[in-house]
Amino acid sequence: MNARVPPPRASSLLPEHFRQNGRGAKSNAAGRYETAASEPFDDGWGTNDAPAPRLETTLIRDASRTIIATNDSPDIGFGRSINPYRGCEHGCIYCYARPSHAYWGYSAGLDFESKLFFKPDAAALLDKTFRKKGYVPETIAIGANTDPYQPVERRLRITRSILEVCLKFRHPVAIVTKSASIMRDLDILEALSALNLVRVAISVTTLDRALARAMEPRAATAERRLEAMRVLSRAGVPVTMMTAPIIPGLTDREIETLLEAGADAGAGSASYVLLRLPLEVSPLFQEWLETERPDAARKIMSLVRQTRGGKDYDATFHKRGRGEGPIADLIAQRFEKARRRYGLDGERTPLRTDLFEVPLENGAQLSLF
Template sequence: MKCATGQHGCIYCYARPSHAYWGYSAGLDFESKLFFKPDAAALLEKTFRKRGYVPETIAIGANTDPYQPIEKRLRITRSILETCLKFKHPVGLITKSASVTRDIDILSQMAELGLVRVSLSVTTLDRKLARAMEPRASTPQRRMEAIAQLSSAGIPVTMMTAPVIPGLTDREIETLLKSGAEAGARSASYVVLRLPLEIADLFREWLESERPDAAGKIMSLVRQTRGGKDYDATFHKRGRGEGPIAELIAQRFEKARRRYGLDGERQPLRTDLFEVPLETGAQMSLF
């Protein structure tokens, strides 16, 4: 990951505990104290050039967002994408920022080769709720516009609903997928709210402040997707949850995917095009 922080300020971000691991708070520190690798692209190229390296799709943004506001200045994500294009290496991007459109020039070239897929997360279409939950992230409308721009450029886009929050955003499942399909998304996916470690208390405090009348009900529904606990980290359960509430979310999501044509099989990204170009100034050996 190129930048370990959460400048978007998403209250539900499951990456917050990573800051606590380094001795910082999962609250304000996570949103304001930045960790990044300025030489990330150079390190990546060094890895690609290792003898015997076997290419597999790289997921960028699986922990913290690769298009946070500081990326406009640092351009680390862009440099990583340039390196991947140079080596023809497949990449999966995950973001909730419309700023991904700044790299359409690179992404469209990669898409022509079957080397990239973008997953763009839209949690809610309610601008007021989005501003409260994700204070410095792109507005829902800008994200939908980004899906349209990426799609028009031939870049395959997955419409993500991450997270689905029982009792708060789950009512929008069908509306979100309909909007995503109309914008040009090719597939859809979701994640049920995850509240590991410090996040549970932060999210509960946020609910009591922003939704005092519904906070208890929402937390009860969340726990019903986690076997009565705030969270269950079991690998095959953490993304989808379990129990009747989680099953209902899964059924509604699958029906909406089929209804709006977002249930097609996603083509695997290509790894067979990977090649190691000559380093600058290097000469080919005669033998």
């Protein structure tokens, strides 16, 4: 799979004055399915001297007719998921979901974080799905691909509408986010939690503000994410501290301090994912390293490859999330010891599915039988 993506080249980077403030990617190469590609160059006429115009976020209506995605991957802890959005304005340079934008003819680079698909009919589709005869409830993961609480959610409120449907039907749901905006929906989450129908995982990758600003430019600060953990845990919502991804040579030094901070914020469990660099993510991440961490770039990529059998990435089940080799083993050992030290190794209580109930539609009457 990696062979289809060319290695990063100096010419693939946008000129420095063309790069966008507040965005993660340093380039916008065409997707792997496109037949034509372009790249900036100096034509000698000075046309590249002017700064790039501000890159605005564009919203694209997603007319999907179904809302629940299913998978049978043996190393994923859920079989159903909902993604209210495609693409993510947080702009995290390491995001493993970036290559999915190529399916729609867009770049995994700047397009992924500025051209966002949204699903306005999500709640109606979910309601319709839950009402289908023979539907069997199973925990649905929200945010498994892109963040359900990215900035645009503040006004579109699609994630909130999905949670409202889950509460109405008493359906279990698990949420993954790196946004403090989840606190807005505390009322629904608290009601779901009282029925043991929800759990939340909040991802914190680093406590270094400068690194976070460069690596995940539009995500909430670590302090705000930890505050969200405190608010949720005090309300009785089960919270998991995620350190996803752990990047060898860059963020792995913070494993213990991150878990300590999560425990102090009220998290009851912890989990991690090792850096994943599928398809276009690898050249994008390497461009970012060469720009933001030029002195350490070669060392970091060497360590990453040592966890992937000498490659940039290995998508093999059970290896893709944890890696292999001495460095990956050391990360796993340190993480497990820190989990135990800070009391984050407890078993998570399974969410209930027996409460699921289809409410009457407006104007419907109760059956006599």
